[in-house]
Amino acid sequence: MEIDPFIFRLSIFILSIFIGYYVVWSVTPSLHTPLMSVTNAISSVIIVGAIIAALAGSSSNVFDISSIFGFLAIVLAAINIFGGFLVTQRMLQMYKKKKEKNK
Amino acid sequence: MITPNLSAIFYLISGILFILALRGLSSPDTSRQGNYFGIAGMIIAIVVTFLSIGSFSTSLAYVVIFLIIGGAIGAFIAFKIPMTAMPELVAGFHSLVGLAAVFVAIAAFLNPESFNLGVIGGIKLASLIEMSIGAAVGAITFSGSIIAFLKLRGIMSGSPIIFTGQHFLNLTLGIGIFILIFYLCKTQSANIFWTVIIISFLVGILLIIPIGGADMPVVISMLNSYSGWAAAGIGFTLENTALIITGALVGSSGAILSYIMCKAMNRSFVSVILGGFGADSSAEDKKEEKDQKPVKSGNAEDAAFLMKNASSVIIVPGYGMAVAQAQHALREMVDKLKKNDIKVTYAIHPVAGRMPGHMNVLLAEANVPYDEVFELEDINNDFANSDVAFVIGANDVTNPVAKTDPKSPIFGMPVLDVEKCKSVLFVKRSLSPGYAGIDNELFYKENTLMLFADAKKMTEDIVKNLD
Numbered sequence: 222m223e224i225d226p227f228i229f230r231l232s233i234f235i236l237s238i239f240i241g242y243y244v245v246w247s248v249t250p251s252l253h254t255p256l257m258s259v260t261n262a263i264s265s266v267i268i269v270g271a272i273i274a275a276l277a278g279s280s281s282n283v284f285d286i287s288s289i290f291g292f293l294a295i296v297l298a299a300i301n302i303f304g305g306f307l308v309t310q311r312m313l314q315m316y317k318k319k320k321e322k323n324k
Numbered sequence: 325m326i327t328p329n330l331s332a333i334f335y336l337i338s339g340i341l342f343i344l345a346l347r348g349l350s351s352p353d354t355s356r357q358g359n360y361f362g363i364a365g366m367i368i369a370i371v372v373t374f375l376s377i378g379s380f381s382t383s384l385a386y387v388v389i390f391l392i393i394g395g396a397i398g399a400f401i402a403f404k405i406p407m408t409a410m411p412e413l414v415a416g417f418h419s420l421v422g423l424a425a426v427f428v429a430i431a432a433f434l435n436p437e438s439f440n441l442g443v444i445g446g447i448k449l450a451s452l453i454e455m456s457i458g459a460a461v462g463a464i465t466f467s468g469s470i471i472a473f474l475k476l477r478g479i480m481s482g483s484p485i486i487f488t489g490q491h492f493l494n495l496t497l498g499i500g501i502f503i504l505i506f507y508l509c510k511t512q513s514a515n516i517f518w519t520v521i522i523i524s525f526l527v528g529i530l531l532i533i534p535i536g537g538a539d540m541p542v543v544i545s546m547l548n549s550y551s552g553w554a555a556a557g558i559g560f561t562l563e564n565t566a567l568i569i570t571g572a573l574v575g576s577s578g579a580i581l582s583y584i585m586c587k588a589m590n591r592s593f594v595s596v597i598l599g600g601f602g603a604d605s606s607a608e609d610k611k612e613e614k615d616q617k618p619v620k621s622g623n624a625e626d627a628a629f630l631m632k633n634a635s636s637v638i639i640v641p642g643y644g645m646a647v648a649q650a651q652h653a654l655r656e657m658v659d660k661l662k663k664n665d666i667k668v669t670y671a672i673h674p675v676a677g678r679m680p681g682h683m684n685v686l687l688a689e690a691n692v693p694y695d696e697v698f699e700l701e702d703i704n705n706d707f708a709n710s711d712v713a714f715v716i717g718a719n720d721v722t723n724p725v726a727k728t729d730p731k732s733p734i735f736g737m738p739v740l741d742v743e744k745c746k747s748v749l750f751v752k753r754s755l756s757p758g759y760a761g762i763d764n765e766l767f768y769k770e771n772t773l774m775l776f777a778d779a780k781k782m783t784e785d786i787v788k789n790l791d
Contacts, residue, residue: 257414277437
């Protein structure tokens with residue numbers, strides 16, 4: 222009997238939780254705020270689902286009821302992606318500046 | 325354009341880049357590189373999605389337009405937001421992830437063919453379960469984060485909202501969601517799907533309103549975790565590895581942060597969720613007692629004198645410093661002290677501020693070198709060997725009651741051993757208790773000098789007196 226592909230995805234999921242567990246414990250506490258903003262940014266990779274949904278509309282009818290939800294999700298996820306990565310960058314930049322000044 | 329197998333491999337690569345992005349945060353030196361890994365992973369995921377669909381229709385132009393609109397809004401917010409407002413910003417961003425997850429789930433439910441999930445009314449069972457879980461968790465994340473945002477922003481009062489039967493109601497609604505998902509699988513009825521989403525929105529609100537302002541660091545971390553699980557749920561629906569990996573990473577990251585925050589407050593996760601902290605009436609009966617105890621208070625001149633004659637000073641910042649925007653003045657004061665060859669370090673309690681690591685970011689913004697900033701366990705032994713502790717805007721995290729009085733609501737919470745310093749300078753506007761609603765014994769210690777003033781003004785005055 223063949224193994225359901227779902228099991229493979231479940232394996233990836235569970236192993237990723239373990240990776241997350243060890244990686245996050247190694248994050249230095251002083252960077253916990255950037256950690257939150259960057260996890261926020263990467264969880265917006267949900268935009269791939271939004272793009273698929275948005276492109277599902279036919280060429281004659283770009284905005285059908287399901288693609289509208291896709292487009293809305295694209296806007297929300299894009300705010301997060303740009304906002305999340307940029308604000309993280311801004312924060313991390315501050316950690317750099319003073320080090321240089323100090324030395 | 326590209327085969328599903330190839331795109332799956334690219335999604336895996338972007339997932340790995342996301343892992344490296346988090347890995348980079350283990351030290352400030354590698355953190356910026358980590359952020360670039362994250363950005364690269366995101367670009368790969370988006371480009372591969374475009375390529376795998378392959379039909380460059382008019383829809384694509386709109387996708388790009390909406391992407392740019394969202395991106396511009398996001399970039400604008402990222403550049404404008406003051407660092408003191410980071411907790412609200414993160415809560416707001418969580419709500420967007422949650423809502424995006426709900427929208428993607430709705431789109432998949434309405435048009436399952438384009439996601440290869442079957443046909444309307446005949447969606448694959450596994451997919452249906454996955455998308456409804458994703459939608460439910462997403463909806464909880466959304467409405468919960470909105471409430472957290474309103475509380476942090478001060479639009480809604482930080483005090484817990486409690487009514488009888490609250491936990492019973494939440495439990496019933498939670499079980500109700502599962503029963504509805506079960507029926508959804510049997511009937512494929514759209515109405516049940518909408519009901520699941522609406523109830524989930526409600527649960528999100530009910531879950532966060534009883535949690536008090538002092539527990540906000542836990543709430544933000546918890547919602548961070550939820551947004552991850554929502555993303556993972558959608559990842560299963562879309563059979564997308566990048567999304568599954570990311571969801572798991574974010575989910576466990578948020579869970580660990582909640583755990584760290586709970587431990588730093590010596591509170592169990594369950595008791596935080598059940599809420600009601602900070603509404604204690606215990607502050608009431610202690611008030612009379614307080615009036616009798618003598619308090620030594622001083623002015624900026626006394627403080628400057630004390631610090632000038634010290635050889636080591638430890639600064640204990642708290643949320644009050646952020647509110648007063650005193651971090652820059654503080655840094656100026658420290659610069660002056662350092663010129664006089666006084667050793668200055670910063671001690672940060674894990675729950676100082678309104679979110680994990682909040683104080684560190686504020687100090688970083690004020691150009692404080694991060695190697696002068698220490699976490700509780702690394703610096704706590706140093707208080708006994710230091711001359712002056714300068715407490716600015718912190719309160720409960722310095723309260724020795726947590727070590728001595730088993731009846732106190734914060735008993736057992738790890739606190740900074742500020743009282744062991746030869747002298748303590750405590751900047752505070754009044755003697756009012758902190759978030760936990762309890763009196764701080766530190767105020768009445770013999771070696772404590774209270775500086776009653778706004779944190780920023782006091783610090784500026786001390787700077788003047790240091791010349």
